Amino acid sequence: GFSDDGKEYVITTTPGIVTPAPWVNVLANPHFGTVISESGQSYTWIENAHEFRLTPWSNDPVSDTGGENFYLRDEFSGHYWSPMSLPNRGRSPYITRHGFGYSLFEHNENGIYSETSVYVDLEAPIKFTVIKLQNHSGRTRRLSATGYVEWVLGDLRSKTSMHIVTELDINSGALFAKNSYHTELEHRVAFFDTDEVTKTITGDRTEFIGRNGNLRNPEAMLKAKLSGNMGAALDPCAAIQVQFELEDGEEREIIFRVGAGKDPDEAGKTVRKFRGSSVAREVLMKVKNYWLKTLTAIEVETPDPSLNMLANGWLNYQTLACRLWGRSGFYQSGGAFGFRDQLQDVLSIMHSAPKLARDQIILCASRQFIEGDVQHWWHPPMGRGVRTRCSDDYLWLPFVTSRYVQATGDAAILDENINFLEGRQLNSGEESYYDLALQSDHLASLYDHCVKAIEHGLQFGEHGLPLMGSGDWNDGMDKVGEGGKGESIWLGFFMYDILNRFTKIAALRGDQAFTERWKEQASQLTKNIGEHAWDGEWYRRAYFDDGSPLGSSVNPECKIDSIVQSWSVLSDCGDPARSRMGLEAADKRLVRENNSLIQLFDPPFDKSDMNPGYIKGYVPGVRENGGQYTHAAIWMIMAFAALGNKKRTWELLKMINPVNHGSSPRQISVYKVEPYVIAADVYAVSQHSGRGGWTWYTGSAGWMYQLIIESLLGLKREAATLHFTPCIPPDWEWVKIKYRYQETVYHITFTRDHSPGEEMSISLDDLMEKKNAIELVNDQHDHMVKVFLPDDKQVTPS
Numbered sequence: 001g002f003s004d005d006g007k008e009y010v011i012t013t014t015p016g017i018v019t020p021a022p023w024v025n026v027l028a029n030p031h032f033g034t035v036i037s038e039s040g041q042s043y044t045w046i047e048n049a050h051e052f053r054l055t056p057w058s059n060d061p062v063s064d065t066g067g068e069n070f071y072l073r074d075e076f077s078g079h080y081w082s083p084m085s086l087p088n089r090g091r092s093p094y095i096t097r098h099g100f101g102y103s104l105f106e107h108n109e110n111g112i113y114s115e116t117s118v119y120v121d122l123e124a125p126i127k128f129t130v131i132k133l134q135n136h137s138g139r140t141r142r143l144s145a146t147g148y149v150e151w152v153l154g155d156l157r158s159k160t161s162m163h164i165v166t167e168l169d170i171n172s173g174a175l176f177a178k179n180s181y182h183t184e185l186e187h188r189v190a191f192f193d194t195d196e197v198t199k200t201i202t203g204d205r206t207e208f209i210g211r212n213g214n215l216r217n218p219e220a221m222l223k224a225k226l227s228g229n230m231g232a233a234l235d236p237c238a239a240i241q242v243q244f245e246l247e248d249g250e251e252r253e254i255i256f257r258v259g260a261g262k263d264p265d266e267a268g269k270t271v272r273k274f275r276g277s278s279v280a281r282e283v284l285m286k287v288k289n290y291w292l293k294t295l296t297a298i299e300v301e302t303p304d305p306s307l308n309m310l311a312n313g314w315l316n317y318q319t320l321a322c323r324l325w326g327r328s329g330f331y332q333s334g335g336a337f338g339f340r341d342q343l344q345d346v347l348s349i350m351h352s353a354p355k356l357a358r359d360q361i362i363l364c365a366s367r368q369f370i371e372g373d374v375q376h377w378w379h380p381p382m383g384r385g386v387r388t389r390c391s392d393d394y395l396w397l398p399f400v401t402s403r404y405v406q407a408t409g410d411a412a413i414l415d416e417n418i419n420f421l422e423g424r425q426l427n428s429g430e431e432s433y434y435d436l437a438l439q440s441d442h443l444a445s446l447y448d449h450c451v452k453a454i455e456h457g458l459q460f461g462e463h464g465l466p467l468m469g470s471g472d473w474n475d476g477m478d479k480v481g482e483g484g485k486g487e488s489i490w491l492g493f494f495m496y497d498i499l500n501r502f503t504k505i506a507a508l509r510g511d512q513a514f515t516e517r518w519k520e521q522a523s524q525l526t527k528n529i530g531e532h533a534w535d536g537e538w539y540r541r542a543y544f545d546d547g548s549p550l551g552s553s554v555n556p557e558c559k560i561d562s563i564v565q566s567w568s569v570l571s572d573c574g575d576p577a578r579s580r581m582g583l584e585a586a587d588k589r590l591v592r593e594n595n596s597l598i599q600l601f602d603p604p605f606d607k608s609d610m611n612p613g614y615i616k617g618y619v620p621g622v623r624e625n626g627g628q629y630t631h632a633a634i635w636m637i638m639a640f641a642a643l644g645n646k647k648r649t650w651e652l653l654k655m656i657n658p659v660n661h662g663s664s665p666r667q668i669s670v671y672k673v674e675p676y677v678i679a680a681d682v683y684a685v686s687q688h689s690g691r692g693g694w695t696w697y698t699g700s701a702g703w704m705y706q707l708i709i710e711s712l713l714g715l716k717r718e719a720a721t722l723h724f725t726p727c728i729p730p731d732w733e734w735v736k737i738k739y740r741y742q743e744t745v746y747h748i749t750f751t752r753d754h755s756p757g758e759e760m761s762i763s764l765d766d767l768m769e770k771k772n773a774i775e776l777v778n779d780q781h782d783h784m785v786k787v788f789l790p791d792d793k794q795v796t797p798s
Contacts, residue, residue, distance in 0.1 A: 628656070
């Protein structure tokens with residue numbers, strides 16, 4: 001469970017009892033990272049978690065194999081074990097602590113206590129594994145510590161191993177590895193290193209594991225030392241063994257480091273720069289301080305501890321470390337940037353890391369083609385990616401840009417000049433292609449990039465609704481509009497929201513022509529949705545190329561889809577009465593109270609003649625095919641908050657809170673995955689109902705943070721104005737928030753001091769405000785804000 005302060009998740013691994021699935025931590029900086037499980041198995045990459053793996057990735061949740069392993073051995077008895085629980089589990093329990101930027105493993109074996117810390121430097125491409133040993137056995141012990149990594153230096157070891165050459169670098173003493181046959185890594189040098197001068201080494205995996213051996217029982221653990229064999233034409237690895245004596249009561253620290261440099265010279269400099277215990281401690285302190293500052297921009301204290309734990313660190317840690325920097329988790333080693341994906345992610349860091357949000361917006365604008373469409377995803381650093389007919393990708397640029405400008409007041413970003421991409425357009429009937437696009441000489445301001453995206457999206461079908469293309473937000477519905485005629489009703493609501501937001505920006509810039517045109521488009525879109533989107537009790541999802549509806553009561557499958565109902569409210573485009581009715585229908589038909597999940601739609605696609613696309617290839621009730629897709633679940637709860645339904649907002653938020661899925665052994669046996677981060681989906685299929693899937697690498701973490709901070713607690717910032725629109729449960733008597741604006745802290749307290757029916761009121765430093773907002777100033781003095789809420793315990797939710 002969580003530590004007392006909620007900043008670590010502590011896992012005890014007992015011999016003979018297996019965790020239901022690997023529970024991992026993502027440790028990363030913007031260019032380097034590692035994913036490590038509670039068993040200590042990990043893989044490491046540089047620049048790109050898919051293309052430039054230093055060590056092997058495996059997403060096998062049964063065996064949890066890995067290519068980075070460590071061993072401790074009693075040199076007298078020959079008994080050996082791992083300081084983490086894999087690959088060679090010791091005889092007593094292990095304790096794993098996953099924290100922000102580090103993981104720590106504790107174990108006691110025959111009087112030898114070990115504490116192993118794993119972390120990555122914030123800037124340099126280097127990972128530390130620090131093993132601290134204490135002898136409590138009552139006698140002198142002769143021990144060895146062995147570190148082992150398998151080299152990949154590419155995407156798959158089976159493709160690269162024959163090309164890897166290893167050597168002992170004379171200048172630094174580190175073990176180097178290089179793959180000169182990789183077109184983008186040919187000069188890169190990976191290294192494995194320790195501070196210890198007296199050591200034995202090998203670069204031969206076959207020697208280390210032995211014939212018919214494995215990493216649980218490698219042949220190297222049966223030998224006195226390693227051979228020193230390095231070079232070409234080997235099964236490549238890097239292994240270092242250090243022998244030492246430990247007096248009774250004595251402590252010893254062994255540090256292993258894995259990393260990479262752009263060339264041998266840089267690799268050697270990095271090795272030398274980060275040697276020594278004091279440097280390792282400084283790096284760890286720097287990591288902890290960074291996360292402490294970043295994750296405490298907003299600190300909340302509510303009557304619900306599980307909510308506090310998520311909001312006060314884990315959600316934004318997941319977004320930053322995994323989504324923006326690592327772009328990898330246990331179940332997906334992605335490496336690529338998704339155009340819509342990482343743009344959505346930065347919506348949650350407007351308060352804590354606005355510069356990172358700004359940088360991501362500009363980066364995404366640089367992946368837009370001259371025609372207005374964008375790369376659906378692309379691999380850094382070269383930029384190879386996919387050009388598609390997805391109809392919503394490019395629209396997230398104006399959506400997020402407008403949200404950023406509104407939240408930060410940084411209108412100067414609109415004048416940033418950014419290059420377009422050039423590449424061949426999709427051929428008739430071609431859904432997508434993967435290629436290396438070229439940077440165009442044509443530059444335009446970010447504002448013009450956004451305008452081009454909006455203009456590109458103003459393509460409508462026979463109902464006057466936006467064309468679906470090869471999928472809108474739901475990529476799996478790629479056959480709905482493959483003929484070029486299918487229409488997306490959800491996209492209609494999304495487009496209206498963008499037109500409404502960006503029209504205000506155009507007006508501020510004096511762009512009268514676009515302002516008038518977009519207002520007219522928004523008005524026409526509202527009319528078309530009113531005439532063609534309503535099904536009688538809820539809004540339809542889309543129209544197929546042949547004009548038949550999707551998400552309608554006449555459909556045998558996917559009768560009702562949640563995101564259309566949610567966005568009819570969130571966009572403020574739907575008819576108010578219809579939007580409320582549609583949301584109530586979604587609540588009735590898609591919320592599964594017994595299994596604590598909210599389905600994306602129901603019934604799942606299975607046996608009907610409907611062919612919406614590859615979504616039908618998923619097992620019914622799994623992922624997008626009628627399971628809980630957590631993005632959509634969060635949007636539904638946001639919609640209830642937008643309608644002011646405090647009771648239902650809180651009931652549903654509690655339901656999908658992952659901490660509540662893991663608060664007892666019985667719940668863990670159902671949910672199975674990490675309860676300290678968000679899962680992309682929760683299964684609704686009967687035999688696995690309530691089981692989490694695809695944790696860590698999901699944009700729903702950022703949306704969950706927005707739900708808590710903006711929809712539930714009601715903190716909405718516009719430049720230097722902080723608005724309050726709380727939707728907290730009727731039975732909460734108080735909420736406390738520390739809000740940091742630049743270097744100034746505002747202490748905000750919500751209390752119920754009024755009678756039913758009275759209006760909310762606010763005081764700033766004991767002076768009453770005339771509106772439900774305060775003006776933020778960076779005077780580096782603490783300020784006290786009191787928000788007085790009406791007593792609405794007896795008020796029926798709207």
